[in-house]
Amino acid sequence: MLFEKFDPLKGEMLQILDQNGKIVNDKLVPKIKKDTLLKMYKTMVLGRIADDKAVQFQRQGRMLTYAPNHGQEAAQLGSIAAMEEKDWLVLAFRELNSMLYKGVTLKQSFLYWLGNEWGSRYDDDVKVLPVNVPIGSQISHAAGLAYAAKLKETGEAAIVYIGDGGTSHGEFHEGMNFASAYNLPVIIVIQNNQYAISTPRDKTIKSKTLAQKAISYGIPGIQVDGNDPLAMYLATEKARERAAKGEGPTLIEAVTYRMGAHTTSDNPKLYREDSEVEEWEEKDPLKRFKQYMIDKKYWSEKKDKELHESSKKEVLDTFKEVENMGIVDLKDIFEYTYGSMTPELTKQMKEYQEYLDEEGAE
Amino acid sequence: MAVKTILQAINEALDQSMEKDDSVVVYGEDVGFEGGVFRATAGLQKKYGEQRVFDTPIAEAAIVGSAIGMAINGLKPVVEMQFSGFSLPGYNQVVSHAARFRNRTRGKYHLPMVVRMPYGGGVRALEHHSESLETLYAHIPGLKLVIPSTPYDAKGLMMAAINHPDPVIVMEPKRIYRAFKQDIPDEPYEVEIGKARVVKEGKDLTIVAWGALVREVEKAMKQVDGIDAEIIDLRTIAPMDTETIIESVKKTGRVLVVHEAYKSFGPAAEIVSRVNEEAFFYLEAAPKRLTGFDVTIPLPKGEEHFIIKPERIAYEVKKLMAQKA
Numbered sequence: 001m002l003f004e005k006f007d008p009l010k011g012e013m014l015q016i017l018d019q020n021g022k023i024v025n026d027k028l029v030p031k032i033k034k035d036t037l038l039k040m041y042k043t044m045v046l047g048r049i050a051d052d053k054a055v056q057f058q059r060q061g062r063m064l065t066y067a068p069n070h071g072q073e074a075a076q077l078g079s080i081a082a083m084e085e086k087d088w089l090v091l092a093f094r095e096l097n098s099m100l101y102k103g104v105t106l107k108q109s110f111l112y113w114l115g116n117e118w119g120s121r122y123d124d125d126v127k128v129l130p131v132n133v134p135i136g137s138q139i140s141h142a143a144g145l146a147y148a149a150k151l152k153e154t155g156e157a158a159i160v161y162i163g164d165g166g167t168s169h170g171e172f173h174e175g176m177n178f179a180s181a182y183n184l185p186v187i188i189v190i191q192n193n194q195y196a197i198s199t200p201r202d203k204t205i206k207s208k209t210l211a212q213k214a215i216s217y218g219i220p221g222i223q224v225d226g227n228d229p230l231a232m233y234l235a236t237e238k239a240r241e242r243a244a245k246g247e248g249p250t251l252i253e254a255v256t257y258r259m260g261a262h263t264t265s266d267n268p269k270l271y272r273e274d275s276e277v278e279e280w281e282e283k284d285p286l287k288r289f290k291q292y293m294i295d296k297k298y299w300s301e302k303k304d305k306e307l308h309e310s311s312k313k314e315v316l317d318t319f320k321e322v323e324n325m326g327i328v329d330l331k332d333i334f335e336y337t338y339g340s341m342t343p344e345l346t347k348q349m350k351e352y353q354e355y356l357d358e359e360g361a362e
Numbered sequence: 363m364a365v366k367t368i369l370q371a372i373n374e375a376l377d378q379s380m381e382k383d384d385s386v387v388v389y390g391e392d393v394g395f396e397g398g399v400f401r402a403t404a405g406l407q408k409k410y411g412e413q414r415v416f417d418t419p420i421a422e423a424a425i426v427g428s429a430i431g432m433a434i435n436g437l438k439p440v441v442e443m444q445f446s447g448f449s450l451p452g453y454n455q456v457v458s459h460a461a462r463f464r465n466r467t468r469g470k471y472h473l474p475m476v477v478r479m480p481y482g483g484g485v486r487a488l489e490h491h492s493e494s495l496e497t498l499y500a501h502i503p504g505l506k507l508v509i510p511s512t513p514y515d516a517k518g519l520m521m522a523a524i525n526h527p528d529p530v531i532v533m534e535p536k537r538i539y540r541a542f543k544q545d546i547p548d549e550p551y552e553v554e555i556g557k558a559r560v561v562k563e564g565k566d567l568t569i570v571a572w573g574a575l576v577r578e579v580e581k582a583m584k585q586v587d588g589i590d591a592e593i594i595d596l597r598t599i600a601p602m603d604t605e606t607i608i609e610s611v612k613k614t615g616r617v618l619v620v621h622e623a624y625k626s627f628g629p630a631a632e633i634v635s636r637v638n639e640e641a642f643f644y645l646e647a648a649p650k651r652l653t654g655f656d657v658t659i660p661l662p663k664g665e666e667h668f669i670i671k672p673e674r675i676a677y678e679v680k681k682l683m684a685q686k687a
Contacts, residue, residue: 115662168419
């Protein structure tokens with residue numbers, strides 16, 4: 001029903017909570033448990049603070065290149081919250097909030113962005129694939145997870161994220177077609193943040209919406225206000241229901257905006273106007289979600305202040321811990337190449353160790 | 363003459379090539395409006411317009427594939443892979459088509475196209491941003507691979523690559539993009555593809571390197587007393603200037619090859635093989651490779667171990683000199 005009603009070709013976009021935090025579509029408000037809403041909100045605050053701090057640390061020379069999420073939190077949390085515990089999360093690289101929600105720790109995320117492989121070693125029970133930098137290549141991973149789930153009848157589904165720019169990649173098409181052809185339980189969320197680094201979305205993609213790309217795969221596609229956590233939740237929930245029924249993948253285009261840079265290596269002032277950024281500032285997902293939570297009496301200004309303080313402390317403490325970790329042991333860069341060290345690798349490591357011993361370096 | 367960095371030299375090479383020849387087009391991800399993530403193409407779109415300098419979708423296969431079509435139909439495309447680690451989706455087009463068109467059509471079509479890509483580690487970057495993949499490109503018949511180590515060569519090799527009738531891969535050592543400047547000619551010039559450069563003559567041993575490692579070798583030799591090394595900057599990895607290497611080794615009797623690419627099946631293996639085949643009886647010590655380990659290049663917190671520093675080159679040089687046949 002939802003997917004028929006909101007036809008991307010007719011320019012319909014699903015919105016439930018407007019930018020002021022008011023319900024504009026009463027009948028569509030999803031039934032979300034209070035605990036879930038609270039977890040979503042708390043994660044959003046933690047994610048926002050961690051993200052802003054990471055950028056700040058980078059400016060101070062304490063962080064390496066970082067890809068900010070500010071502004072895209074609802075696109076991430078609204079979707080991940082509607083998935084089930086047993087489901088898989090497949091990342092691109094700008095999904096800090098979904099990661100935190102799904103059990104990746106802040107420490108691991110900071111470790112990753114500080115250039116330590118251990119930042120991709122999530123806990124055993126966390127069903128999240130590591131950050132996936134090569135654009136578009138992750139869709140087929142999700143399809144494979146879902147294929148296995150279907151074959152083994154585990155009831156799992158996979159949610160996979162990609163950016164607007166990623167949809168131009170050949171591998172996006174291959175993954176989409178693969179998932180669709182076999183009716184796999186996959187939910188594809190495009191975080192359309194309007195820019196592929198410096199290139200505006202319209203400049204390299206002719207289709208009016210990204211959601212309509214679903215049509216060519218014979219699956220539903222829906223355009224959603226990506227800064228509205230309730231709309232994102234509803235669309236994902238319905239997509240998850242389709243997955244459970246064996247009806248195959250669903251494509252969700254979250255219309256959002258990257259408030260910061262692509263990564264800290266780039267300067268968005270070169271390619272976009274301040275007025276555009278200010279316009280999107282008004283649509284901030286955190287602001288509207290907070291208003292909704294307060295209106296629902298699930299939240300208060302007092303609690304919010306406490307949460308901000310505790311989250312900030314968590315972020316600072318975690319970063320300090322990670323920042324003080326030195327370089328990894330020599331063995332660490334060798335021993336995960338294969339299940340066991342090959343004779344050649346053993347020799348290469350030994351020779352280098354001899355050099356370190358003899359020269360007293362490091 | 364003007365003092366320029368490698369990055370500025372590349373920019374000038376592109377600029378002058380476009381100015382001289384209307385068929386030269388430049389494109390890739392963020393290449394147009396922004397002028398590339400490293401600004402190698404800065405100012406070109408403004409000067410030559412959006413038809414000749416443009417931003418593409420994130421689609422490396424289409425970037426290379428379209429360059430093939432353009433080259434067949436009279437243009438000279440110069441495309442950018444944002445990082446060599448991201449060139450792999452385009453690798454299929456490079457290997458399956460770009461490298462083969464001349465041979466496939468018995469010379470009817472040849473492809474005057476250039477694929478540029480920043481490469482190499484030591485810049486504390488994210489995954490897929492530090493690779494040295496010269497082995498993958500050097501191995502393929504029909505491709506030429508050049509790597510400049512100085513602003514002079516960066517401009518000259520780039521201009522030669524653009525004017526070359528066949529596909530040329532240009533790997534640009536991003537670690538030294540802005541590291542130093544050199545006085546280079548203002549006018550257009552070419553550095554011949556396929557010719558190595560003897561950086562410094564010497565009699566005790568031959569050291570072959572390229573890209574960012576050339577400077578590291580030079581620094582290393584300043585730390586070593588009493589050893590007179592002949593340093594060769596290979597500049598073109600494929601086709602290799604075997605003659606320059608062999609002549610040098612015949613003179614010195616010792617050879618060390620230094621590269622950041624992974625060791626096994628890498629360019630150093632090829633160089634050492636040629637030395638063994640053609641200068642075996644002149645050798646006074648076993649040839650030596652100092653290369654990246656056979657592990658995925660680590661993220662910054664492990665990269666320290668992987669990156670080849672002058673101290674380690676100096677250490678290997680001393681060990682090699684101590685060897686007795």
